[in-house]
Amino acid sequence: MIGAGGVGTVVAHKIAEHPEIFSELVIASRTKSKCDYIAETVRKKTDFKIETEKVDADNVPELTALLQKHKPFLVINVALPYQDLHIMDACLEAGVNYMDTANYEPLDEAKYQYGWQWAYQDKFKEKGLTALLGCGFDPGVTSVFTAYAAKHHFDEIEYLDIVDCNAGDHGKAFATNFNPEINIREITQKGKYYENGKWIETEPHEIHKPLNYPRIGAKESYLIYHEELESLVKNFPTIKRARFWMTFGQEYLTHLRVIQNIGMAGIEPVMYEGHEIVPIRFLKAVLPNPGDLGENYKGWTSIGCRIKGKKDGHEKTYYIFNNCSHEVAFKETGTQGVSYTTGVPAMIGAMMICSGIWSGAGVFNVEEFNPDPFMDELNKNGLKWEEEINGDLEL
Ligand code: NDP
Numbered sequence: 001m002i003g004a005g006g007v008g009t010v011v012a013h014k015i016a017e018h019p020e021i022f023s024e025l026v027i028a029s030r031t032k033s034k035c036d037y038i039a040e041t042v043r044k045k046t047d048f049k050i051e052t053e054k055v056d057a058d059n060v061p062e063l064t065a066l067l068q069k070h071k072p073f074l075v076i077n078v079a080l081p082y083q084d085l086h087i088m089d090a091c092l093e094a095g096v097n098y099m100d101t102a103n104y105e106p107l108d109e110a111k112y113q114y115g116w117q118w119a120y121q122d123k124f125k126e127k128g129l130t131a132l133l134g135c136g137f138d139p140g141v142t143s144v145f146t147a148y149a150a151k152h153h154f155d156e157i158e159y160l161d162i163v164d165c166n167a168g169d170h171g172k173a174f175a176t177n178f179n180p181e182i183n184i185r186e187i188t189q190k191g192k193y194y195e196n197g198k199w200i201e202t203e204p205h206e207i208h209k210p211l212n213y214p215r216i217g218a219k220e221s222y223l224i225y226h227e228e229l230e231s232l233v234k235n236f237p238t239i240k241r242a243r244f245w246m247t248f249g250q251e252y253l254t255h256l257r258v259i260q261n262i263g264m265a266g267i268e269p270v271m272y273e274g275h276e277i278v279p280i281r282f283l284k285a286v287l288p289n290p291g292d293l294g295e296n297y298k299g300w301t302s303i304g305c306r307i308k309g310k311k312d313g314h315e316k317t318y319y320i321f322n323n324c325s326h327e328v329a330f331k332e333t334g335t336q337g338v339s340y341t342t343g344v345p346a347m348i349g350a351m352m353i354c355s356g357i358w359s360g361a362g363v364f365n366v367e368e369f370n371p372d373p374f375m376d377e378l379n380k381n382g383l384k385w386e387e388e389i390n391g392d393l394e395l
Contacts, residue, residue, distance in 0.1 A: 002057050002087060003079035004029035004038055006178060006291035006335045007101065007136070010343025011078055011350075012038045013333045014381060016048035021351050026070050028053040029079065041334060057083040060090050067094035074099065076350050078343070080179060081105040088120055088131060097129050097353055101136030101346050102182070103227045108267065112186070112227045114365070121363045131363040135349030136342035137303055137322075138164055138244075139228035140366055141378065144345075145305045145320045145385070146232055148371040153318045153389075156238040159308040161395045162228070163221060165213040165247040168299035168326045168337060174255040175288040177338035181280050184265050188256065192225035193243040194233045205253070211245065211394050213302040214323060214386070221245040231365040238309070243395075259283065294336040297326035301337045304385075306393040319388040322378070332382065341383065348377045 001011055004027055015022050027035040027050060035052035042050060055066050057079050067075065067090055077087045077100040084104035091098040104116045117133055124131045134140055142162045150157055166177060176183040191202035207223040226244035233239050248256075259265050266279040304321025322341070329340035349366065352358035358369040366374075378385055 001025060001027050001076040001078060002029060002055065002063075002083070003077065004031065004034035005078070006339030007078045007342045007346065009038050009041075009291065009335050010329075010333045010339050011076060011346050012042050012050065013045075014344055014347035015350065016042045016046045016050070017381075018347075018351060019046075019048060021355055022048075024049040024051070026051045026053060026072060028055040028057075028066060030054070030056055057090075058086050060086050060093070063087065063090035064093040067091070067096050072096055074350055074353050076346060077101075078346060080182060082107050085116060088117065091129065091131070092120075092123055092127055095127060095129065097131070098124075099132035099135055099346070099349050099353065101134060101140060101342055103134060103139075105182075105185070112189075112225060112230075114227065114230055118363055125362045128361045130353055130358075130360055132349055132353060132358070133363065133365050134228060134231070135346055135366050137345055138162060138226060139231075140342070140345040140349070141322065141383070142303065142305055143228050143232060143365060143367040144371045144374050146236065146307070147367040147369075148375055149305065149307050149318050149320060150236055151371060154307070154309040154311050154316065157236050157307055157309040158238060158240045159395075160232065160236075160239055160242045161306040161393065162226065162244045163211055163213070163302075163304055163306055163321075164245065165211075165216060165219050165221070165302040166338065167213065167216040167219060167247070168297050168301060170288075170293040170297045170326075170336070172288050172293070174252065175293055176290055177293070177336065178290050178342070180284045180287045180290070184256070184259070184280060184283075185267065186226075187224055187246070187248075188260055188265055189225060191223045192229075193223060193241070194229055194239070195241045205248075209394075211247075213247075214321060216300055216302055216323075219247040221247050228365075232367060235365065235367050291335060291339065294326065294330035294334060294339075297330060297336045300325055301341055303341065306395055308393060317390050317393050319391055319393060320385055321387075322383050322385045324383060328382075344381050344383050345374075345378070348374055348381060351377060
């Protein structure tokens with residue numbers, strides 16, 4: 001596993017619960033002490049074999065040598081999206097399967113698209129290796145939910161709305177739930193959705209409406225672009241419209257607006273006292289560490305897919321979702337719900353590949369595989385899902 005942040009912590013805890021699948025875990029990251037800390041906390045609960053290493057994943061020869069030393073069956077990339085291509089290169093070089101939870105992003109351009117990673121298709125095919133892209137919650141579970149709906153509930157999916165609500169409260173004036181740099185880059189970009197074969201761009205947060213989330217209530221939800229829309233409309237071509245909605249509180253949006261207006265969300269380097277600094281990276285250094293938010297985090301996340309389409313000639317609606325408690329996640333792994341909802345599916349994706357249930361040579365998005373075994377494991381590993389048939393989708 002590469003990366004030792006909030007998501008990596010959950011993946012390590014969850015992998016150690018499955019010695020029947022995984023024999024050993026090596027945690028490698030830029031700061032080795034963080035790997036050691038995760039290993040120590042897992043060792044308090046089990047005697048699962050964990051080793052730790054220091055690696056700069058952007059250094060392909062260094063990472064290749066590390067992979068050749070440990071000869072893993074699979075690399076779980078839970079570092080940052082900037083590292084994706086470098087890690088894929090090292091996996092090809094060392095002959096190791098690959099998976100991640102977020103699509104590649106170049107450092108100097110906040111653009112979300114699978115093109116860069118899909119371009120590795122032939123290389124992974126030629127080597128007989130599997131690369132699994134986007135196996136967190138969204139992307140990840142939302143894509144598996146869509147595949148499950150297509151397999152069991154619809155002849156044709158026509159309208160897909162992915163709804164992501166974090167109704168938790170961490171008690172801080174402003175904090176992001178995962179890496180601040182990646183998070184702020186994602187939500188300050190223009191909105192975009194798919195309709196009738198075209199992508200329609202909106203101003204950031206231009207389209208919004210209150211949506212009701214199960215056991216949470218109404219929350220203002222904002223249309224933003226999210227990477228799984230790109231692969232889902234490709235893999236389910238009957239989709240006429242696909243959108244992604246995320247809830248934000250007013251306080252959060254006000255902070256975000258100020259951060260943008262004063263230039264602190266900038267990704268271009270500026271000179272400061274003779275040093276080049278990237279504003280958003282400096283901001284990350286002063287914001288709360290998402291991995292430390294768990295202790296006082298209360299409330300729920302609720303993420304799911306609201307789908308409309310046809311079954312046996314009739315209109316049908318289907319809502320499938322998971323509600324996850326920040327408090328329960330913290331009790332189990334010492335992290336908050338957003339790390340938990342990402343790390344559990346990453347472990348399940350690893351389980352699918354390591355057990356050979358999901359296999360194939362090439363680059364795959366999760367919805368291309370059989371959703372059923374993954375859905376069973378979600379229920380067994382702390383992310384129970386629920387469904388509502390022919391209810392009001394509000395969308
Ligand atoms: P963190 O910032 O907490 O952790 C990232 C880790 O990656 C850190 O340990 C960091 O090291 C390490 N890292 C960064 N650069 C390098 C490098 N060059 N070489 C080796 N290690 C490196 O992030 P999170 O745990 O919150 O998120 C991890 C990933 O999960 C991100 O890619 C994020 O986009 C994705 N994610 C996906 C979601 C989904 O649902 N699909 C939801 C939430 C997150 P250091 O400690 O030295 O900084």
